[in-house]
Amino acid sequence: MPATRHSRRAPAQAAVWLVAGVTSAVYAVLACLQHERFSTGVDLSIFSQVARRVAAGQIPYSEIKGADYPIFGDHLHPVVLALGLPWRLWGDPRALLVAQALCIGVAVAVVGRVAVERLGGRVGLLLTVTLALSVGVQAAALFDVHEVAIGSPLVALAGADFVRGRWARTTLWVALFPLVKEDMAVLMLGFALALLVAGQRRRAVLLAVWGVVALLLALEVVIPMVNPLGIYPYSGTTTLAPRYLWRSLVADGSGSTTVLVLLAGAGLLALRSPLVLAAAAPLGLLMLSSNPSYWGLRYHYALLPVLVLACAAVDGLARTRSGTARRVTLTTAVAVCSVMLWQGPAHDSIEQARHPCPRCAAAEEAVSQIPIGAEVAADDRLTPHLVADRTTVHVHPNSWVEDPRRPDWLALDRRSTTGRHARGRAWVAELEQSAQREGYRVTWERDDYVVLRR
Structure with a gap:
């Protein structure tokens, strides 16, 4: 049975x-x-x-x-x-x-x-x-x-x-x-x-x-x-x-x-x-x-x-x-x-998948600006696309204060509202200004994505 x-x-x-x-x-x-x-x-x-x-x-x-x-x-x-x-x-x-x-x-x-x-x-x-x-x-x-x-x-x-x-x-x-x-x-x-x-x-x-x-x-x-x-x-x-x-x-x-x-x-x-x-x-x-x-x-x-x-x-x-x-x-x-x-x-x-991604091409181009093997700091959404073949650091509000590391490259989304301490506010512009005061310069930008190099 x-x-x-x-x-x-x-x-x-x-x-x-x-x-x-x-x-x-x-x-x-x-x-x-x-x-x-x-x-x-x-x-x-x-x-x-x-x-x-x-x-x-x-x-x-x-x-x-x-x-x-x-x-x-x-x-x-x-x-x-x-x-x-x-x-x-x-x-x-x-x-x-x-x-x-x-x-x-x-x-x-x-x-x-x-x-x-x-x-x-x-x-x-x-x-x-x-x-x-x-x-x-x-x-x-x-x-x-x-x-x-x-x-x-x-x-x-x-x-x-x-x-x-x-x-x-x-x-x-x-x-x-x-x-x-x-x-x-x-x-x-x-x-x-x-x-x-x-x-x-x-x-x-x-x-x-x-x-x-x-x-x-x-x-x-x-x-x-x-x-x-x-x-x-x-x-x-x-x-x-x-x-x-x-x-x-x-x-x-x-x-x-x-x-x-x-x-x-x-x-x-x-x-x-x-x-x-x-x-x-x-x-x-x-x-x-x-x-x-x-x-x-x-x-x-x-x-x-x-x-x-x-x-x-x-x-x-x-x-x-x-x-x-x-x-x-x-x-x-x-x-x-x-x-x-x-x-x-x-x-x-x-x-999401049924509709075109209006800024994905710009994001991909931003990632491509970073040389393979380079050290780069990036925000939440860009880091997953960099970690495979670059040394990647995460940036967020207060990160310039909390983290002394200064990689040669920055890849940022000016519209980002995510990240530790962000609390839903746009914060990248503040970080970008701080970076420029420390010697970083914009080398590429498109659709509010920006790449800076020291």
Whole structure:
């Protein structure tokens, strides 16, 4: 009988991989199109510099973070070393965008397989598609490159094996979370709580202890030891307090919107699974933060909670015998997915691609003014197009004060309103004036792009 059931579900399992492959392909194409339209930013540049050095067998560091700045002095995320492989195959930032899309596709497939196993072919495939199109996945795939996306298959494996009741394997995957990033300790604690509720007390305690130890080692020992200043660089930049929970969920409202969209998108029956506790841990941390960027759905922060909630949805549906409850939760998930597909990052990216880019030719020409191998400082949108074969530094408001480095070349967009300390204001004109006072001269300009040389 089990063999018969397996044979019936084999086509659906193959279809899961097809959905995952299409997911990876679509997001890779859209991300590369965004890059070609100069819509990628400094995060892609940082990881490209790391990947370039790893591929060359060098110590991974990023000039954008600082002179001779080892990347593990910024965050402890060993998973980024894997980015050296796609860079060796194609020495271009777009290789990382493709690699990220592939990792996300694998995570979707892992969740889709357990959905088909537990819920059957049609329902399992439906959940696989809604996950692939969810706003959390869209945002992560289409916002530069980040370590959490590279580590997403690991989280998917942990959630899927939790649903299967494979406690030893779940514990192993969760124990590896610190390889992704130091703050994954919060998700580890969430999984520990879920395991505790599932009756796995010993495993829960071990993971909770390891999560706290891994976090303290990262923040107090490893990162300060590698950091040029001997500190954890984000200490004090973001605070956690109950008043921010009020602001995010009530006063501002973007936090409550995020929670409702993610939960409804997974299906309300996800609440029946202990895995909801695992997803609640990182979401709670985001909502307690003083940084409003963490509260919404624009960036990559919702990716891992979405994967965990998708596994919780599989578990919750499998626990439910009421056909009406199952239909309602699936209908809700499809409805939320449809709305987010129409209003989310993928729609915006497709709409962008349908129209000509009025300033892309000028931006490409600005990049071409910088000699290969030269040292150049550039703003957010230009850096990703320079890092492959130039030594690239990032400029932003106050950078002339904070950073003593003065590369020979500057490449700037006078219309830029992005960058650290920018807060939505045009700031390049001020930097350009400061540079000219220090001996830089304009060598080329077009459509508000300007290149200066010292």
